Amino acid sequence: GAGVSQSPSNKVTEKGKDVELRCDPISGHTALYWYRQSLGQGLEFLIYFQGNSAPDKSGLPSDRFSAERTGGSVSTLTIQRTQQEDSAVYLCASSPTLGRDTEAFFGQGTRLTVV
């Protein structure tokens, strides 16, 4: 596609349920990033992928969070047993490479509300 695509755009879930968020990066981009943005705040880094590999998972807030990427393309972020503090906008970005001076292109995000 022309840009980074995320689905769903909005998700309301009950506390304790599992949710899965999807990111479709720009075709050919090897690097993919997940961020979380709470209301009125900056972005909090969660995890990055180089190809299908995520070398460092220490940014994930808890062991309820996991992410995977298959085929070097689509990535899913899974949150198990959701809590109210998980409510936020989850943003995905991709870049052509993992270089330090490489621009990242963002999707529009998934707004997650845990009730």
Added chain:
Amino acid sequence: GESVGLHLPTLSVQEGDNSIINCAYSNSASDYFIWYKQESGKGPQFIIDIRSNMDKRQGQRVTVLLNKTVKHLSLQIAATQPGDSAVYFCAEKGSNYQLIWGAGTKLIIKP
């Protein structure tokens, strides 16, 4: 640790005037900075970037200035337009390839 912060949470500017948004960073080893614009309900949009071997970089109506001595970054928007209304974030590329973000400055354009 690494952190990036913004001086003002909200900036009101008259339409047609120039806007200046400031940002401070703490890691003197930082070598790449980006400004993003985020409109309501949308993801961040790249505006301009600058590497640490530069002091100034210009784009279309935007200029980024980098002062490594005081670890300060600014974004200047010339002839501010209503479409410039958004939250502006400065970000630094961290050691783990992630972007380290400030809290953002909301730019309000007065007619």
